[in-house]
Amino acid sequence: MATNDLVQSLEKVSIKPSATIIHAETSSPARWKDALTASGSAPASFELIKTFIYKPKTAKTATPVPVVVIAREETETNSGAIGKKLNLKELRLASEDLLTEFFSLDKNSVSPLSLSESNFSRVLTVLDQSISSSSSTFAVHANSSSQTLFLSGKDIESYLKKLETADVKVQELDFQALSTAPAAAAPASKSVAKEKEGAKIEGAVQIAIGVKKELDFPTWYTNANMLDYYSVSGCYILKPWSYSIWEEIQSWFNTEIKELGVQNSYFPMFVSQSVLEREKDHIEGFSPEVAWVTRAGSSDLEEPIAIRPTSETAMYPYYAKWIRSHRDLPLKLNQWNSVVRWEFKNPQPFLRTREFLWQEGHTAHLTKAEADVEVRQILDLYRQVYEDLLAVPVIPGIKTEKEKFAGGLYTTTLEGYIPTSGRGIQAATSHCLGQNFSQPEMFNIFVEDPNDGSKSYVWQNSWGLSTRAIGVMVMVHGDNQGPGASSARSEHSGVIVPCGITAKTTDEQRAQINNACEDLAKTLKKSGIRAKADLRDGYTPGYKFNDWEQKGVPLRLEIGPHDLAKQQTLSVRRDNGVKNPIPLANIGQTVDALLKTIQSDLFARAKEQYDARVVEVTKWEDFVPALDNKCIVAIPWCHTEACEDDIKERSGRAAEPQDERAPSAGAKSLCIPFDHSRWTPIEPSKTKCPACNMDAKHWTLFGRSY
């Protein structure tokens, strides 16, 4: 519907918008409201509206009937409850394709006014009762996110009613009743269902206003310009914002491993079937996810060729060839590459993607002692990546037998924690493979022992860190305003915005301010700070502030005429909003120190949050409530696999008795932390495992996880 047609439609039902605003676009409702208010032409008081398009589960051959939900910004909408009320199965946020098909609009532009005679009868329209009954004025997009109209609740209702046909009517729902009723009955299931709504999105979009971090990381990543969805499902584009963080990690980690004598190399992405399947335990873990190339050009290949899911089996035949003598040991190679694991369940940006970037280190040693040392050295490097570079606290430990790497001897791990979901997340792992892969029936990698001349099979390690790290960082430090990256690891660590330029500013003054910004950026760059002067024309300072906040740049520096006169800049911290003028003299050092403070503050806050959520549990009845309270649980554990399975089963069932569609939210073992000093020491044959009452062996962390 073109704007002219829209105006005519409105006139038909005697609607006159109280104002039209151009250009107040932002994905944050609070900011959007501020921006509209600031524009001067908005009404004195108004509310925001959100519009979601859902698609119910539909037979593949049938045309879906999308559900358009129009609600007040602060109304809680729960797709499970809506579906139940409407008797529709598995409502999911609609894909962008579907939006285009039904509304010829992108996600930022869909609003109640996108409904027209041509599409109304093909969708199911649901209106928040509290809109039609309200006397407020509402801000509504008019088929373009850059155009906003102000309408009363009644006007919106009239507009929609006008579109009704004999068969198709607007459904008005009391969302408040909808959201409180089941909540009283089953407090646990509500949050699970909400989480799930967020987790289930694949190539989906949520409509502009009201993107909440807790619900919808994917949309939020896109808005923040970190990544974009891609036409092949489960694959994502890493935009410069997130790729630059990966480059920082690469650069730091490369320096460290080179110090340890590790060399970089590159092995082909293809693995022949016979090589891939050499290690049975190992391949069992990966085979359901392997992508196979069977055709080149128009010719079928004689044998299908796999794309590596990891490179143990691709590399080790050559280790056998290259390692001829103990003098060739240790052999320490690393690769930066991408691997493919074609998971069919719930791809999620950064966390679970079909192709992902990582490094994989593969080393061979003469002795177990040497291999053991390296496993821990690497794990500690990973800890530094998370804690020092990304300001993300992690707990190092060892995986249980059940959770260790397929085919390895033992696995060490870093476990992170996502406060908004209360879930644990595996951050990086460093495995000792033992002598499993070097055995004669496997890859047969041996040397003559230099001491006694005996055949000595090599001890191997493998270790990997992936772009998941970026996702973890953002989930830990992000907020409703954007990714809120830690200081050192955003695309820019400081952005400089010229301010105070008005209609009265002379060209000369403007040039002076802009030059000062440019100069400041140059000075900071010389001190090794990734600074950027944002001199874009045609955008207000407010727009720029919001833009960079969303992108998570940790420090903003403003320069206006007043600052120029005083030879200072106004610094504004992204993490806590604190403003402080700082002198331009010695600015490199000052900003560097300030960034370091921001970084350590971020880490301290996140650490405090994590620590507060790791709770000691010694009675089973406290276990599930602690999980439900978004905690990681430490128990004195018996270390038996049967008990581990049982814990998962019981904590899963207990958590979600009502909702059979919810993902299994049973608690898995996360790790046996190396440091258990904070818990009461286990007394042999006295301390009991709270899950099975057998003798406890180690303090072990359990939690719901990604």
Added chain:
Amino acid sequence: MATNDLVQSLEKVSIKPSATIIHAETSSPARWKDALTASGSAPASFELIKTFIYKPKTAKTATPVPVVVIAREETETNSGAIGKKLNLKELRLASEDLLTEFFSLDKNSVSPLSLSESNFSRVLTVLDQSISSSSSTFAVHANSSSQTLFLSGKDIESYLKKLETADVKVQELDFQALSTAPAAAAPASKSVAKEKEGAKIEGAVQIAIGVKKELDFPTWYTNANMLDYYSVSGCYILKPWSYSIWEEIQSWFNTEIKELGVQNSYFPMFVSQSVLEREKDHIEGFSPEVAWVTRAGSSDLEEPIAIRPTSETAMYPYYAKWIRSHRDLPLKLNQWNSVVRWEFKNPQPFLRTREFLWQEGHTAHLTKAEADVEVRQILDLYRQVYEDLLAVPVIPGIKTEKEKFAGGLYTTTLEGYIPTSGRGIQAATSHCLGQNFSQPEMFNIFVEDPNDGSKSYVWQNSWGLSTRAIGVMVMVHGDNQGPGASSARSEHSGVIVPCGITAKTTDEQRAQINNACEDLAKTLKKSGIRAKADLRDGYTPGYKFNDWEQKGVPLRLEIGPHDLAKQQTLSVRRDNGVKNPIPLANIGQTVDALLKTIQSDLFARAKEQYDARVVEVTKWEDFVPALDNKCIVAIPWCHTEACEDDIKERSGRAAEPQDERAPSAGAKSLCIPFDHSRWTPIEPSKTKCPACNMDAKHWTLFGRSY
């Protein structure tokens, strides 16, 4: 055949080796000989033998009969001539698999003594007549490259004759007659056939001794520890040696493009079929080589998914999405990734591989003028990579219409030259795509023109540099002794070897020398020089010298007791063998300067060589002889495609009248050089094209090429 069996076999024909030597392994015949001589237990004078295994063209269902050629090291063996003589088609060097099948030996261990009763009748044995008739002693491997026997020519003949059966006899050939006869008749075809022998190798090996750079780069790369063959044909492992050069290129190029405002990012390796096939001209160029994923785990995919052969079509749908306003321009993204082009013809390490690493830059601009400037800026960065980093001279120019990038507007290129083959090689290209990909029927990428509000389709460029660069560097600077990398770009630029340690050296003295080497390495590293102290036990200095020479480390520094006393080190240049003692004081600066001198000397030599081989030709009759003389030909050209096709056809036919199996060695246009100042200016309608006699337009380079 175990060594004991071998001894028995020799005894049967009354052969007693005059000496047995262990451990004198090297791929260079000259060095091997030196090492044997130095061992002390070798005869006073002896000659070397080479053994090649060829496979003739055989029906797929038939068992091949390998041809074992045993010749003196200096005998010229020509597979074409041997094949003709024996009436066998297309002799090719045998694959490693075939060696294992017939001899149960690796390539380094095959020798005349590998022939035994169990395999003799299954192969065709060809013996150099000049061996059996010689009175020399020959050094022969005894089924292990670490064991060398010394036998007379007669002994070798007797050994082989003993294996003869009623049906299968040893063939003795007069190789000298073989190689001189056709040479007189067709001088051109000989070198072509020899080149071909080298070029045709796929996963093939040439037997240990006598690996000549001209013939057999692949084996030579492997020996030099640069790469290894891989179980998936056409794919190669980049070992640390070559990968470290790639890292150097990445680091330098990243800094430069970031200065130009280019940002790194990562797009998925997968491309959906519909997106891939959007641009017809473009995909026509790539579709025969696209690898398709059709299965994941055990499930067939609904639609096959391509692995990117290049990313234009994968990226540009998102350019259309992201570029909404002229303020979003220019958009400049780059990726470091790998792409797959499943070529079926002659994979070659570095030059033609099914998967290769590269960077691909993709930029969008408001105006053609801006795009034009960037195309040349990037081309000049590529020139600096080749000339300044790798010391490889290149000629920048523009591709003809016939040779430009599929779907682009024009292509600029750097053309290199490989002296040993006399061929040109495309080194890197920077394309202006014009507005082809941005058109509405293509990816529809436009903005409103900021001046007049008109719809303005963006101007796009794409540009790429691949790991081929490493291959070119090595082919230009390598010699029979190894890759001979240019100074700055070997894995190490300087290696420090402790010398003068004898049986009389005390432990303390030895520790002093080793410490001095370690200290020197540390000092050099502090000056940013990639130095390494080679303190390996159990290897002689001579072994180490040879090892590092083979690996192409440009500078060797020796420290012995004498040097220690004088606080100096003996420097030895890899490129010219010049030795000079240099004081340890201020060593960082001295070595840095020396490395720079080596680098510029290498470049100057290669440039002189290239310049000397670019010849001006104005008469057709000089054209093919110039090609045959390993030259690149500059002609004043008419710039018509028909003439270009004709030149290729005629220069191909003319060059190899006798050999219908030779690869098309017709000359292609390489480029129209930007700088044509060295040639006689073209006079409009006076200067004629020597190929078709039409009016000449531009000086254009033609040559045989890779």
